[in-house]
Amino acid sequence: MNMERKAKPMGPVPQGYAADATGMLLIGGERADALVERAGDTPLFVYDTALISARIADLRAALPDTVDIHYAIKANSHPTLLRFMAGQVGGFDIASGGELALAQASGMAADAISFAGPGKRDDELTAAIRAGVTLNLESERECARAIDIADAMGVRARLAVRVNPDFDLKGSGMRMGGGAKAFGVDAVRVPALIRQIIDAGAVWQGLHIFAGSQALDAASIAETQASTLALADQIADAVGTAPPLVNIGGGLGVPYFPGDAPVDIAHVGSELARSLSQSALAQNGATHFAMELGRYLVAEAGVYLTRIVDVKQSHGEDFAIVDGGLHHQLAASGNFGTVIRRNYPICIANHFDAPATHIVHVAGCLCTPLDKLGDAVLLPEASVGDLVAIFMAGAYGASASPAAFLGHPAARELILQA
Template sequence: MTASELIIGSGPADFGTVAGELAIGGIGLSRLAARIGSTPFFAYDRSLITERVQLLRQTLPPAIRLHYAVKANPMPAVVQHLAGLVDGLDVASAGELAVALDTGIRPDRIGFAGPGKAPAEIGRAVAAGITLELESETEARRVAEAGVRLGIRPRVAIRVNPDFAVRGSGMRMGGGPQQFGVDAERVPDLLRLITALDLDLIGFHVFAGSQNLNADILGEAQRRTVELIIALAELSSTPVRYLNLGGGFGIPYSERDRPLDLTRVAANLAELIDGPIANRLPEARPVLELGRYLVGESGVYVTRVLDRKLSRGEQFLVVDGGMHHQLAASGNLGQVIRRNYPVAVGNKITEPPAEVSTVVGRLCTPLDLLADKVVLPTTAVDDLIVIFQAGAYGLTASPTAFLGHPAPAEALI
């Protein structure tokens, strides 16, 4: 069995093999583990990230500007690499803002979205000259106060909570009551406040849902987003220059998932750009904000087998990692219906499957489950278990402090 048979990819991304082992960035797994010095660790392949951006550039309309959502993987080396490939970065905290600014990217290519921005964060963002995406009237006033204090006219956009929801998303972030954005029906009042506060309004941002694999549903959401922003733009005293259509592009995590049809998404975007956007919002620069889709399939989580034990007929492999590093693979504390991520024995990548095993971590909870009853080669203590699709929402989206085990290393190869 080869690595390509284990990966459920949606583009050209693929891991290779070197002397019968998984190869990441052209380096065999055992050599890579020795170089890093310990397990567990995350490894990200920079060539796969580059290929994913190239795929998007080749497939999407040229007018689309690609932004990277730093929250997906804020490792400084990953953000630095992507800053040279995409058109902008989107952050959600002062910490992410610092990582973004350290790349040297122009501040006007950074957007700051997310509810509950603290006054100190707002002040730092205004001083840096980035775009603040307003999530409430309170934020608008705080941004204006920071601008007066610093002698800067802040640049802002409005994040809109739309009056529609996106079906089929792994996480719904628009429609109905939400902590995200300003309800569409409240935007007219916010527009008047922005004018009174003399903020530089450049446009709108709608992010309705994440992890969607259905091109038709994404297309419908994009069409309705454009319709909504056209209606809101008629109430604005300034032309729309910034049109953030969100993202939500999903990647497959299990055998039942089918990759997103990127060509269909591109065709729909082309119709919108050549039609209503060109006709009604001629100065708008359409943006796609992508995180998981750019980095998710570029990464692996590698953990070493500490113990092999049999319990009432079931084979368990106990590893030195677990849900405290890779929460999503474990099922997010039981909040979702758990399905196995692609998994392999990385130092036996070409060996045939031989036994059914359950891979668990060493935390004191039955929720610490990385792979349930998977068919693997015969596995021994010190073998390396690899969880694929681990490039996004891994380490920083996991409860690393639980039980006090050491944090894993990260490497961009």
């Protein structure tokens, strides 16, 4: 049934994907159906490390040489992917004791791992201090607890302060600074806390200033980075000591939805170079700088493949029911941090370049109306057995979905490495 007038748009298919002569989607140069066969079945996440390397190389080329790239492993913490990422970036940011164990197993050096996140338990603080990982402190009380734990162990904790800045990242999908927040210590109280850290004999590692996430507008990102560097200068002035590291946050977004355009990283890089030229800390040379990025590094390198198990009609509308769903790919269903549900880029993998002629709802296999992976999307005609591919699945897919809900099996995951 063709009802083109009611089709809802979808986000742009990311670069790096094409079809072979039979119309089958290729991921990392391999046919999607062959990848499913290799993995054993659908549903399946495939991550192409070549796309990640290329992404990181482009970013490094755009950023000033003095700014390192750290990976926030919450975006995708698959152990094999983390081992790969450990060789690609200068550090990992973790957010729990579980992620600490994953980061340690990846081969990333302990002194290049930092642990942010509110509500760290004593056992998590203990494990992090024992491992020699930097704690990005979220409060004065957390600082006191960390120092007590380290004293009891007879070691010096490596402590940085997460700053709650007075500004946020404009246009970001998730604002992490500006006003009352559960994250970090209000900027005005940070110098006093740093003095306490130094006086207690702990190792002061620097500042963590993370103002927001999923921003696509380069000018807003640049403006926030300029404010971040100015704030770091102010804090260092008040303390009288240069921080060893200023983690300036990240926030680079990716185009998930119709109308989204990629971040202009050349602009971000040139503006950051300009801001660094005005930063006393950068000019002084004693401070390292890093950006902390999750989705920007990995989102576009992942594809979620799921198979159509039923096609049906209801009130004249077509439904393709797949064997995957929001229990693996919550974000694509619109239930992970988005206000209005919009369509991720989606295709029939075995008809990747066929003309899109049919409007279909792609529903997951969970018995909830929330489980919609494609809402009235325009696709080639869908049949039972076809493979549906949902793009932008490399970040916040398997690591951010309620896998236990309704008792379906976990998705398989395949990491393609050269």
